[in-house]
Amino acid sequence: MPFDERMLNGMGVLTAIVDCGSFAAAGEALDMSQSGVSRSVARLEARLGIRLFDRTTRSVTLTDEGRRFYEQIVPLLGGLEEAAASAAQGATAVRGRLRVNMDPFFSRLVLGPRLGSFVDKHADLQLELITRDQLGDMVADGFDLAIRFGDPPVSSLIARKLLDTRVLTVAAPSYLKKHGHPASPAELETGKHACIKFRDPLTGYPFSWEFHRGRKKTTITPEGRLTVNDVGTLHSVCAAGQGVAQILAFGAESLLANGKLVELFPDWSDEVYPLYALYPSRHHPPAKVRAFFDFIVSLTGGPTRETAA
Numbered sequence: 001m002p003f004d005e006r007m008l009n010g011m012g013v014l015t016a017i018v019d020c021g022s023f024a025a026a027g028e029a030l031d032m033s034q035s036g037v038s039r040s041v042a043r044l045e046a047r048l049g050i051r052l053f054d055r056t057t058r059s060v061t062l063t064d065e066g067r068r069f070y071e072q073i074v075p076l077l078g079g080l081e082e083a084a085a086s087a088a089q090g091a092t093a094v095r096g097r098l099r100v101n102m103d104p105f106f107s108r109l110v111l112g113p114r115l116g117s118f119v120d121k122h123a124d125l126q127l128e129l130i131t132r133d134q135l136g137d138m139v140a141d142g143f144d145l146a147i148r149f150g151d152p153p154v155s156s157l158i159a160r161k162l163l164d165t166r167v168l169t170v171a172a173p174s175y176l177k178k179h180g181h182p183a184s185p186a187e188l189e190t191g192k193h194a195c196i197k198f199r200d201p202l203t204g205y206p207f208s209w210e211f212h213r214g215r216k217k218t219t220i221t222p223e224g225r226l227t228v229n230d231v232g233t234l235h236s237v238c239a240a241g242q243g244v245a246q247i248l249a250f251g252a253e254s255l256l257a258n259g260k261l262v263e264l265f266p267d268w269s270d271e272v273y274p275l276y277a278l279y280p281s282r283h284h285p286p287a288k289v290r291a292f293f294d295f296i297v298s299l300t301g302g303p304t305r306e307t308a309a
Contacts, residue, residue, distance in 0.1 A: 010044030011073050095124035098288045101146035104131040105231035109251045118295045133201035144289050146278040157278045162300040164272040165250035170261040174241035185211045188222050194243035195222030199229040209246055212270035
């Protein structure tokens with residue numbers, strides 16, 4: 001017998017009649033007319049092929065078949081109520097398992113040192129942080145939320161931009177002392193300088209280097225023999241004087257502030273790179289997702305807007 005959702009409604013009416021003792025009292029409890037209660041029972045009886053009640057002008061009693069059916073459905077309806085209550089609590093209580101797809105750089109340099117406060121605050125939450133070079137298929141991989149740098153791919157995911165960070169071209173003072181300060185971005189593709197390239201996880205090839213000044217944009221192919229795919233490695237190798245690199249200003253503040261890295265072209269630094277939070281649906285995200293999103297917002301300064309990815 002295929003499931004008919006009207007049967008579930010009829011079962012609720014059935015239990016209300018048994019609990020209240022009459023069709024009229026059940027109607028008052030369910031905010032239904034007495035005729036509406038009668039029609040619901042009639043539909044359920046027709047669907048089951050049995051008579052549920054013996055009715056007289058003074059009393060309503062279950063038939064033998066009705067009593068057996070009632071005894072079987074009461075535990076089931078109780079389980080449904082418990083499941084609904086649990087789901088409703090999950091919408092307001094930060095608990096259960098939360099799987100987050102994390103950008104490795106953000107996870108290690110920004111989130112990791114500050115994560116303890118979030119974990120301590122939510123004792124009933126099981127948090128799984130999975131760092132990946134690529135977003136992949138969030139839904140198929142069972143992720144509740146993703147934090148990723150770069151423009152999101154076209155998909156059904158909801159994307160909320162958290163920040164835009166400047167792209168800087170930098171080198172260590174030791175490198176500049178040995179090789180000199182490049183006069184312009186174009187000099188970086190002449191072979192006079194060693195550039196540390198960064199591999200694009202989507203294409204497998206190094207990123208080209210862009211330089212923006214207002215509406216003006218120039219793109220170069222940097223010269224260099226070293227390619228990396230980890231931001232931490234990029235920072236450390238560049239700070240050690242091994243070459244020129246393009247990095248994100250976000251997360252590199254201390255390297256610039258203490259002079260370990262020097263910005264080479266401050267007049268060509270209008271290029272920005274976004275950080276997004278992505279999740280499957282904008283409708284009623286669970287409390288655990290909202291709580292972690294709010295925590296990320298507190299680390300980044302806040303989202304700008306919500307869009308479909």
